[in-house]
Amino acid sequence: MNFTFDSELDSFVATVSDFITKDYSPQHIRNAWQQESPFSQEKWQSMVGLGITQMTLDERFNGMGLSLDEAALVYEELAYGGVIEPIIEHSILVNNLAHYFPYDLQQLISSKLVDSFIAVVHPLSPLVNHLTQAAGLLSINESSIIYTDVASVSHTILPSNDPSRKLSRIDNLESFQAFQIDKNLEQKIVSSGKVMTAIMMLGLSRRCLDITSEYVKTREQFGKPIGSFQAVKHMLADVAVKIEFAKAAVYRAAYSINADNANHALHANIAKYLAAQAGEIATKNSIQAHGAMGYTWEVDLHIFMRRIWAITSQWSSAGALELEIDRFLQSNLEDLGSTFTFREK
Template sequence: MDFTFTEDQLMFREAISRFLMTEAAPETLREIWETADGRCPELRSQMATQGLTALSVPEDNGGLGMGDIAWSLMTQELGYYGIPDSLADTAYVGAGLFSALNDSVVGKGDYLTKICDGELRLAIGHESSPLVADAHLAEVLLLQHGDEVHLVPSEQISDVVNPSIDSSRRLSQVNWQATPETCIASGEAGEKIWNETLNRGALSVAGQLLGLAQRMLDLTVDYSVQRKQFGKEIGSFQAVKHHLADVAGKIEIAKPVLYRAACSLENNHPLSDIHVSQARNFCSEAAALAARHGIQIHGAMGYTWEVDLQMFMKRSWALNNTWGDNIFHKARVQDYVLNSDVDLAPSKTFEEA
């Protein structure tokens, strides 16, 4: 029983956090928002230089060979700094999907190497969402068709952009035809890959939501110390303190739930589905409360375009229903607890009940 991260994992997170603090400041993100594509190739290549895109690519393909546990720290940083979807979807979820493919799939190794080097623009279309994030720039798309996994070059699709309230998100409706040529997995194997991909996507969102919650809390603590009313900092009032303490509580309790889910997914625990959804629910609650109390404590300033809170708040609202919406993840946990006959004894926390 060891519920701790290795020094390597912790140091890597620290390095990425320091890098993003300077290179992905809110002003930079706002500039990227204004571009036509909404993406910044320089930032992507800098992140590749930092090793972020290599994190879970197998060592044989030039990567670092880490897994979900390491990503559970990194996705929090991506959330904290509001990094757009394509990085996590490509380097984490996409790398996981490619790694799970049969070695006979043509180009598997090349794609993994390109992910590792930060050179692949990838989009993943899962049936949990009618829209595909970052399809507009993708050179290839991994698309679900029932239990089939299709690897589709961008030339074979047409996309219709659907703008989101979160300017970081670039969503498209993708029109395409499933053909035998594009099918790279199907049947039981395909189903397993999609289920694992959904779990990995949900865990990626969970980590980002937790990072976003922490960012909104930090911004709000800062604001409550600067803003004065009745002659003193509003952060000295007990009603404000209790709002913020409750947000801190939601964040702290979500962390071990997220880490356990990552450990389960990495080790193919039979209850991975439940653990991932539980993590998603806890992180989602933390982000929702951080947004609610964040805007309340910011007052009217929180409702403006100018103050940065909106960037993280809107992102948390949008992510909250991606890679399985709230209803899906709540229902998965409820179904397990309410409709099974497992004995949920205290000794069963880490076991298959």
């Protein structure tokens, strides 16, 4: 039992953090919003250059073969930066799982895993982000994965409340190749979608808290920084508590996916449930601590709040997670208790 991250990855996280600070400022995001497609091929290639897409990719595809829990902090850092390009999605939903895919599908996509973006659509995440920038689309359901060239997809662009997201509703697939999969793989993909959203939520919530902490240190009222008032302190401490107590659950769920834990679905539900709560209170209390400034387009806070609001119900809303957790509890009553958490079946 060792619930710590490999310290060899510290420098990787630091490199990504540095990239966010220097090359991915809120001003860059605002500039990207002015483009027809905010997706920047240049930024995508920079991130590929950092090795992001190779982290969780199996060695047979020229990847580093890290498990999702080991790579989680790097993805969290990218989410903290509010990156527009769906590189976290590509890395977690496709690359981390590619070696479980049917062999013929692996052959078909293997050349696109490191450099290109492959989009994923599933009933729990039915709108595709940045489809026009993708090199392929995987449509996943309980029994199959369907691969399509983007040119063969007829779709309708739908506007999002988050200008960083360019959503497409899939209307028709004109030609495609279908591959049968078993339920286990589909469940793994669903758990990955939940854990991915949870990881992003951790990074984004932390960003909201950091922006707000800085703001309340400098904004003065009644002759002192508003951050010196207990009402403001306590509001932000509440956010810190929610973030802190989502973290371990998220990393654990990430671990369970690659470790083939029989309860990975439960772990993913718990992770997303807690991370979504952190996101909810992070946005609510951050905007409140900013006062009317938090309600403006000018302050950067909304760049990150919008993303939280946009993704919070991807791969299952809070209500659906509750129902699934409830079903688990009702059918495992005798297993619950102090020895439950790490018990192996």
